[in-house]
Amino acid sequence: MYFGLPSGLTRTVKKYGVSAWRRVATEHGAELISWPPRGCLSVNGTEYLWSYTLRLTLQNHALSPEQDALIHTRVGTRRWARSNAWDGQRGISAYLFTPSPWANNASPFGRAQMKWQPGPKGKREGKMVWDDVLAATMARFTSHAFLPSAPDLAANPGEFLKPDGSVRLAGVVFRDGLGEHSHHIVGTGASARDRWQIFRQLASGLKDIAAPDHALQRTPVPVRPRPAANDLLLIDQEALARAAGPRIIVDVLYDTRVMLVELLTALHKALGQQAPALPADGTVPGEYVVRTAHLATVIRPRPVAEIAAPLQVDHSIKRRKDRALKATSPRRALTLQRLHDPDIAGLPRFALVEMAGPKAFQSAEHDPKEAVKSAAASLGVLTQNVTPPLPTGTLPGTETKATRTQRVNKAVLDLLTRQTGLLGHPDSPGTPASPLTDVTTVGLWVVRRTKAHKATLPLAIAHTPDEPFARIRLPHTSSWVPFGQGLLTLADYDIERRLTDEQVCNFFGEVVEEITDGSDIALLTLAQNIRSACSGLNNALLQPDTLAFDPRQPLPEHRLKGLRHLRLRTDLRDETSQHYSHRGEDEAGEVGVGSHFWRDPRRPRHYFSTARKPATAAGGSPRGSRIEAHWACTGRDKDKNKTYGMKHETRQDVWNPQLLEIAVARHAPDDDPAAWAALAHQQRYEATHFSDPLVLPAVLHLGYTVSKHILPTHLVEPVTEHDG
DNA sequence: GATCCTTGTTCGCACCGTTA
DNA sequence: TAACGGTGCGAACAAGGATC
Incomplete structure (x- = not known):
């Protein structure tokens, strides 16, 4: 793609602000960078430098009859490090600027990486070095060696940005985590307004080879209004009773009395009850029973005691897996023994466990959380950790009530x-023009x-119109079990969790056969998640109105009655473009980011979803600019009235909601595809645990969260008799 | 070894009430 | 009125596994 970018582009793209654009040779795609960098002065006069970057990638699209390709552009900020940059774990990127005497404005910059090379143990001989592969690549772009010394560049990047002739011109990319004292006052992200300006200039620079795509059209679709935090905490008990059972047990494994009180209060509040006060004599009741119209809950406080203690790690065992097995087995046995209770066998069980966070342990190997989780799961207990209380206060390391x-x-x-x-469930699924039911x-x-944690495990999540919870189907279970039950089965030792691509395709084929009973079904897939296993869903192979996980074996049409297929894509790897929006036809009006459901006027099967604008962005920053001053509130006068004036938003962070593509790959002949795509948009708003919209529709989001419940292999084998 | 794409890590975000 | 803080989600970046 880099070679496809015309070298004259930087001459034809007009300047924005005072900077011109320069090409950058990178590993992936083409990049332009605004140069020279702009400066931003801090209160004490330190200058922080930054540039805009413009990344261009060529993207294919599915279901486009003309097989057209779109160039996606991504505008970002590049902040230049000015002081010592160090990262012992990860690489540090640097831009190297051609020093040859015949370089001109069209000469490309190069991008290379430095890494930290530790010295021999016990000696302070570590140093920054150029990453071998990339440095070799960079050498190809110039006639003589032009790599500055990596240790010098990392030690004082600021000097290389404004060289006095003694050093090569180079810039180190600033990012968070480049050392304790490293910081930058310029905010991240590009505002919608700046993106709009830069995009217009790029479009005019590329007018001989490319034209801007048609604008997406806003389509009104009702979504769930944002619930208040207190409403969200009030659990739908009827739904919980249907998902889990009418009688549930919640064990509270507490370490401190403070957290016990908090947990009891929160549990009662979630069930719509007032928590009774704990006895003043320091004792703790054996159990609380909360009976409401649909649900009986037994809450059982128990001291967590040694369950939460750090694991004993035997470092004389060299093999990592054997060491982990030895460390975790006694803890699993202990947890089994403590949680086992034949009196309540068969009842749905939950446990809240007070245990320290990962940083409180000497190393990840000492952390008992996964061992406890696996033992609890094998007894049918879903667990959630809660970290111990911090001291009360407002300083770092403390928390308020x-x-x-x-x-x-x-x-x-x-x-x-x-x-x-x-x-x-969405209140009114589909679009107002074409509502959907059931x-x-x-x-x-x-x-x-x-x-x-190695696993390649396909699964399906279903949400039916008559149930308030999701069901999950895993390859090793033949039925659709409630989501929570499905999570518990992941702790089984005999679960097959490394499936081949062929097995994945076959499993999905079985799933489709099971669900198609003639009723209306929206099948959702995420292209970036599924396509490596099911190549039939690749851009090039996806065929309208058919369904083929394996391209050689399309599912027979008579098996697909009532089934619609929506294939989603996120902005991972720039597969969906960045966006800005404006009201009506007038581009020069206020440019911002929209939060809507969008129709593509050129492609009848493509729709897009953008989520609600975050509150910070609503404050004016998407309409602000790092380059152009705009009219805004600048502060308050001595009478505390707001004062207005022209201001630059250079230091403001800008957050851009991503564009979610919804391709209606299969629909019935008399369907309105917009209604089905709108359903995916509405499902982003249906989580009961989170009030903001999710990136993925709820059923796909639940699928994504399953990966966090996968346990390491040494914890899914049964506890043997010599353990504990 | 090249390429594709998932995974790990870190930090910023909203949320919304408290506190200085 | 501004700053703060714990949490899950999300963005950004980089590492590295999988596959050819």
Whole structure:
């Protein structure tokens, strides 16, 4: 793609602000960078430098009859490090600027990487070096060596940005985590207004080879209004009773009395009750029973005791897996023994466990959380961790009473609603013009983990119109079980979780056969998740109105009655473009970011979804600019009245909601495809544990969260008799 | 070894009430 | 009135696994 970018482009793209654009040779795609950088002065006079970047990628699209390709542009900020840059783990990118005497404005910049090379143990001989592969690549772009010294560049990047002739011109990319004292005052992201300006200039520069695509058209679709935090905490008990059972047990494994009180309060509040006060004599009741119209809940406080203690790691065992097995087995045995209770066998069980976060342990190997989770799951207990209380206060490392309550509420909500798969239904599914009724949504997902958690596990999540919760179908279970039950089966030792692509395709084929009973079904897939296993869903192979996970074996038409297929794509790898929006036809009007459901006027099967604008963006920053001053509130006068004036938004962070593509790959002849795509948009708003819209529709989001419940291989084998 | 794409890590975000 | 804070989600970036 880099070679496809005309070298004259930088001359034809007009300047924006005072900067011109220069080409950059990168590994992926083509990049332009605004040069020279702009400066931003801090209060004490330090100058921080930054540039805009413009990344161009060529993207294919499915279901386009003319097989057209679109160039996606991504505008971002590049902030230049000015002081010592160091990262012991990850590479550091640097831009190298051609020093040759015949370089001109069209000469490309190069991008290379430095990494930290540790010295021998115990000696302070580590140093920054150029990453071998990339440095070799860079050498091809110039006639003589032009790599500056990596240690010098990392030690003082600022000097290389404004060289006095003694050093090569180079810039180090600033990012967070480049050392303790490293910071930058310029905000991240490009505002919608700046993106609009830059895009217009690029379009005019490229007018001989490309034209801007048609603008997307806003299509009104009702979505769930944002619920208040207190409403969200109030659990739908009828739904929970249907998902789990009319009688549930919640164990509260507490370490401190403070957290016990918080957890009891939050649990009672979630059930719409007032929590009774704990006895003043320091004792703790054995259990609380909360009976409401639909649900009976038994809450059983128990000291967590040694369950939460760090694991004992035997470092004389060299093999990592054997060491982990030895460390976790006694803890699993202990947890089994403590949680086992024949009196309540068969009842749905939950546990909130007070255990320290990962940073409190010497290393990840000492952290008992996964061992406890796996033992609990094998007894049918869904668990949620909650970290111990921090001292009360407002300094770092402390928390206020309110924030503590908030995080406990989050923990309760996650355990009782997300892990049980409780979901809402859109009030009016489809578009106002073509409403839908009684549609079942099914999401297909492939869980992929590597290393100790290694798994390639396909699964399906279904949400039917008559149930308030999601069901999950896994390859090793023959039935659609409630989501929470499905999570528990992942702790089984005999679960086959490394499936081949062929097995994945076959499983999805079986799933489709099971769900198609003639009723209306929206099948949702995420292209980036599924296409490597099911190549039939690739851009090039996806055929309208058919369904083929394996391109050689399309599913027979008579098996697909009532089935619609919506294939989604996110902006991962720039597969959907960035966006800006404006009202009406007038581009020069206020440019911002929209939060809507969009129709593509050129492609009848393509729709797009953008989520609600975050509150910070609503404050004016998408309409602001790092380059142009705009009219805005600049502060307050001595009478505390707002003062207005022209201001630059250079230091403001800008956050851009991504564009979600919804391709209606299969629909019935008399369908309005917009209604089906709108359903996917509405499903982003149906989570019961989170008030903001999710990136993915609820059924796909639940599929995504399953990967966090995959346990390492040493924890899914049964505890043997010599353990514990 | 090249390429594709998932995974890991870090930090910013909204949320919304409290506190200085 | 501005700043703060815990949490899950999300963006950005980089690492590295999978596959040919």
